[in-house]
Each structure stands twice: as C-alpha cells, then as structure tokens.
Amino acid sequence: MSARGMELARDSRGTPRRGMRRTQPRGGARTLPARMGLVLASVVLLVIMGMAIAPALFTGFDPLATNLPAALSPPSIEHPFGTDQTGRDVYARVVYGARSSMAIGIGAAGGAALAGLLLGILVGLAPRPVGTAAMRGVDVVLAFPEFLLALVVVAILGPGAFTIALAVTLAAIPVYIRLARAHTVTLRQAEHVESAMLLGIPRAIVVARHVVPAVAGSVSVLATIGVGSAIIASAGLSFLGLGPTEPTPEWGLMMSGGRNVLGQAWWIAVFPGLTVMATVISLSVLGRALRRRAEGRAT
C-alpha cells in the first residue's frame, strides 16, 4: 500500500506530513521572513498614510514650484528623487501625490466593498431563482477586466479626478457582490443561523446579528487588497490622461510625464512607479495576513 500510504500522508499542499498535521500558529504570518515582510509592509503603509495626511512633514519643497535652472537634475542629496522637466522636486511630488492616490484607493475600495456587501447579502437572501438570475448578470460583468470596465465608465462620464474614483468603484463592485453572496448563502444554511431562527427571533434581526457582521468581515479583508487594485487602476487611468491634469501631483500622471524622457531622466517616471509598486505590494501582504487571521478565527 505504500503509494496510497504516501497519498494519505500528504496534506493539501503536497508536502509529506506522515500521518499527522503539523501544528501551525493561528493566523498571521507563519515564518520569520513572512513576519518581517508583514512588519515592512506596515511601515511602508504608515509612511504613505503619513504623506497623505501631512505631506509638509516629509518634504520642505513645494510640489508645484518650478525651478528651470535645476531642471532634469539627477537624484542628489538635495533632490533625492531628482527633478523633472520644469525643475520641480520629484520627491515632493511623490509625497504630495500620496493623498489623491490613497483617497481614490481607499474611497473606491471602501465604496465598492460597501455596495457589494449590501447587494451581495440581498442577492444571497433572495429566493434561489432570483439570486441565481442576478448572479448570472454579475458573472457577465465579471467577465470583463476591471480596468476595461473603469475605462468604459470614464469614456461615458468624461475624464477627471472624481470620475476616475467613481469608475474604479463601479468596476470593483461585482467581485464583492460575488463574495458577499457566496458567504451569505453558506451562512443562511448554517446551523447556528437556523438555531437563532428556532428561538423565534425574527429573520431580519437574525440576519443583522449573525449574517451581516460575518460577511462584512470577509468583505473587508478583500477590500484591503482591493485598495491596491484601485490605486493601480486609478494610476493607470491617470497615466492615460483620463484623470487629474497637470500640474496636479499624481503618481500615474507623473509616470506619464516622465515617459518621453526615460532615456535622459529615468528618475521622473521610475520613482513614482516604485512608490505605486511598494504601496500595492504592502497592501497585498497586509490583506493576506488579515485573511489568514480571519480564516484562523472561522475554524
């Protein structure tokens, strides 16, 4: 039976476990490198949030002040990220750009999560045929990439900072509907929900007490990762010139502005790009850690 023995002795990840489950710490990061990654991600996010809230603490330069004699200077002590074509400090512009990116990211993900939560729970509680029909509609929308959907919304509403936020929000909603609905359908049949109904507690109260908080928990975890996708989407739209216009400091717009001089002055586009990357990766690391914790709690 040795082959089957080995099959029996493998866990879902395919690592041999020889008949017993290895103990795992509950939730959070499992290994030392992963834990350090989590710490690093939290530090990056704290810094970015600090920049968004009080940019003046991070730089003495005015992001809009031009200084033509110093144009296109490479990174130096005075200008750590260099200067752009009109001599503006790239570091200061990255710092001041944090606000709009984080605002759009958090606003869009939060709004989408909230809308998705409500719609998803409603669809999940609806009678089966209604719910199934609604989900087919959601599936059709989900078949399109989020970015493409956002592009369509901007095409209809016209460019601008606010339209971008709205477009990114609308495009992200279907994912949350799907998640919220799936969780609601499971909970609806869960024995503890049935137990509460059997106490004679009205359905609306049972839903409010036992369904909404649980679904909100799993949706909010996904929303953490969603902030990252929203930042990428909004930076992408700005890059295409559909968002805020010059001279507003915005990461996507800055990358777009530096793209033509990438050969002579790589720093103009690269530093905002690295900032977007660091932010999104950090959000993703944090979101995963939160999800592991939530899963650890659920079982």
Place this chain on the structure above:
Amino acid sequence: MSGIDVRGLRVVIGERTVVDDVSLRVAPGECLAIVGESGAGKSMIAHALLGLTPDVATVTARRISVDGIELRDADEAAWRAVRGARIALVSQDALVSLDPFRRIGREIEEPLEIHSRASAPDRKRLAQAALESAAMPDAASRMRAYPHELSGGLRQRALIASALVTAPALIIADEPTTALDATVQQRILQLLRSIVDAGTGLVIITHDLAAAAHLADRIAVVQAGAIVECGPAARMLAAPQHAHTRELVDAWRVRPANRPERVDAPVLVAEGLTKTFAGAGRVVDDVSLTLHRGATLGVAGESGSGKTTLARLLMGIETPDAGAVRLGEMRWNPAPESARRPARRRIQLVHQNPRAAFDPRWSIGRSIAEALGAGGVPRRDRAAAVTRALEQVELDPALARRRPGQLSGGQRQRAAIARALAARPDVLVLDEPVSALDASVQVTILALLERLQRETGVAMLLISHDLRVLAAVADDVLVMREGRVVEAGATARVFAEPRHPFTRALLDAASLDADAPGPG
C-alpha cells in the same frame, strides 16, 4: 517469527510521551483489538507499526519485527518495502482514502505495481480475486466502478481488497467500521473475521467495544499511551481487571434504566406524519408519536431511516405532506410561520454537532444570552442568568467568555444544552447529541440530561443510532426503518423482548456478547 512482535515501543513528541512502553505480539490468524478513547494514543501505535509517525516524533523500541524482518532502526526505504507488501493498512474513511478519479480496479492493483513483478493481466486477475475475497458482490463489473458509485459498506470492502491484494502477513485496520451503520458494520466485521481465519494477522484499532467483542481474539486497552490491560476478549469483557477497562465496559453495556412509570400531560403530539422528497422518495412515512411532560422518547434507526427529517418536521422546519403536529394546545405544523414564531422558544433543538448552536464569532455567554432573551429574560438580568445556565450544566461560568472553538467536545455539548434550555422550552429535540463524543463523556452528558429533566420537567425526544444511549435515558422507544416505525413500546420491553427482526439485529450488533448472531 512471523506475525508482528513489538517490545517496549515508545513515541515521544516534544516533551510528551504519547506511546509509553507498549509491547504486543500478533500471530498469523490472530486478531488483536486495541481499544481506548480518543487521544489515548491508539492511532499513534498503529502509525508506529507502519513506520508512519510524524517527523517531530521520536520512536524508540527494543524490537519492531514484522513478519520476521527487524524494523527497529529501519530507514524510510526499508519501511517502504514492507508497507503494503507484508503489512497493510485499512483506514477509517473509505471515501477519503480512495482516489475519487480512479476506478476501484486500478486502486487495488496499485500495491502490486509497486511490490510485485506481475504482468498487467496478472495484476488485474489478482485484483479481482482480492475483491472477491473481500466478498464484493459482482466483483468483475465493480472493478470499473468509481468510489462515489459505491455505498459506504462496498467502499470499505474495496479498501480491504486493496490491503489483501499483496497477501500481507498482517493488516492494520484503523476504525474500519466507525463510519458505517450497525448492520453494515456487522457484515464488514464478519468479513474481517474470515480474513483472520484464513491466516492473516489483524490489528484493529477501535473505540467500539462491541466491534472488538465480535471480532478480536485478544483485546488491549490503551490509556494515556500505555496498555493498561491485555487479555483474551471474552475474559476482558466478562471480568475486566483494570479500573479503566471496567469504566469502558460499563459505559458500553446495554442496560435499560428502570424509570418510574409516570404519565403527565402530552406536550407534543404528531399524527400520521408523511414527507416525500423528490429523488429520495418517502423519507418519513405515516409516523405518529406522543411526547409527555417530564418523559423521554427515544427514536432509533440507521442512517437514511428518516430520523432527522422526523426531527425537522417536529421542529417546524419542514412542512409535512400529510399529518400534523400539535405543541400543547397549539396547531404547530403545518402552520404559518408568523403564528409559530412567538412559540418557537417552547421547542428547542440540540444538534449532533454542538458547534452548530453557536455563532463562531460570538462568545459562548453571548449566544446563551441571546437564547435567554428569547426565553423572556430582561436584558439586565442576563449576565447572572448566563452564569446560572452554565452552572446548571456543570460548566465553569468563566467559560462564558470563550469562543465555541476554544471548548472541548463535551464542554461544547453541555453549553449547547444550556443554550437550548435557556429559552425555557417545553420540548427538547436531541438529534444524535452524544454520537460525536467519547463513551465516558457520553455517560456524563446522558446523566446530565436526566438530571435536567427531573429539575425542569422538559420533555425530550432523543434521536440516536446507538441503542446504548436510548437504553440509558428513554422511557419509550420508536425503532425506525426506511421512514416507518417498525416497533414502538416501553424501553425495557423493547430491549427484553424485541418483536421486529430489525430491532433484534440492532440489539445484537450493539451487544458485547460475541456469540450473538449477527443480522442476516
């Protein structure tokens, strides 16, 4: 020597000794049952016999000899040559252990591919022969079946065939009948016995003393990793020496309790209940019952007999196709939910899985407080009432702050009972309330239910596949089969003189008397 000979086996994980100085010998044609409660270390012994202990465990022994091969210091390669060829495993859950994407025949051939040079047609022939010796009906065509196409009993036979195919000297069976119904269990036990009689050694790991009684020549009782008593099966069961063996045997005896005759007002009356599900046919067929205040009615039957659907009809979760349920003076089912809701608290359900009653995100105390609210306790009195509710079920009130996942199975079931009673119900429906628990914990939960019934006068409907449980607490029993009531009466009468052959078969399966005829 042939067979298996283990001396001084010790398994240590970290600081903990999980198997402590275990010595055992099994000769060809002999069956040893290793019996104990969950966590006693039975499975770890079985894994050590197969060289499958976890990496973190340190295994030491003076001797581990399998079929004449010394394996004390064997490396993985040496174990691999022995495992499946000389010593084979039959595991508990055949649905999990069989590859869902592979036909039964291929599954059974696999050990031959690894351990023999037999040609493909020979392997096929041997696999089919193994299936036939596992008494698989229609073996030739079942070779091409997938696991999901077989019933639980047939899957277990396929698993046994895959152990038999290499003609091992020894088979280790880890809870081979636990997931099966009593009557199917009996047939698998008979099959295992015939394999032993044909000359194979068998070690069966089980918590089921009745299974051990029917199958084993010798029984070893394990407690805290050590064998506390070992001897011939009949002697062990008739005259247990060690206190723990006595405890296990006592917990297992089918002994109808002598309960005082008392007839109070009926609180729950069901008449002619019938329920048909599309695809499953008539799941509950013309069932009538009456439940009296302060009394317990037991419902016995195997899986698929309609017990759980009956409970759901009584609870007003399902609507019957015919028949009706009255709760006290009230028309209960069928009835509009709006009329039923205010009275819902009067009939409460305790699930088999005690986690079910609790929202995993809520503390135990908060869940009990919710039920107290439904029972009409004002908000400001609830904290004190939660403490009383937990004390009533003999739990430490400090547990109120814990999450359901932080309690043991027994504690959770007590908390679930506390929650059900917090609504001050007239009727408690208990669906397999103790079948997930160890025998010794079962006894304490059943004693608790009896005490609570005396104190509160609640009427109980207790559903169980386990006759010992019903014998302990039920005043009357119904025996269900395929949705119908085949026998009903006072518990003592039904157990002493069963009238229906099915009742007799169930009683024999649960009996510790090895000579009791199995069901045909």
